[in-house]
Amino acid sequence: MTYTETHKLLVCLDCAFLLANGEMGGEATEEETATHVAMMDSNWPAPWELCSGDSENDHDFSWSSCDACGSNLGGSRHEAWAMLPAIGAV
Ligand SMILES: [Zn+2]
Secondary structure, X not given: OOEEEEEEEEEEHXXXXXXXXXXXXXXXXXXXXXXXXXXXXXXXXXXXXXXXXXXXXXXXXXXXXXXXXXXXXXEEEEEEEEEEEOOOOO
């Protein structure tokens, strides 16, 4: 796969869980998970792809908004990547 553009993101814990495991940690309901995925999709619509980054680059605490879902709740921030596949790449 070739990517034409990549952006480094700092995402909230919920997004980090979703990118790593496909589900949110804790007690999140299916509805909450779907809402969160929808927020990520609206900020990074297809063909953008999000993937988790290196946990060694995580930040302990930040008030900056999540780069994936846009949440501005304070909390830990985790490295992730947004990647734009090259047209025609498989
Ligand atoms: Zn988030």
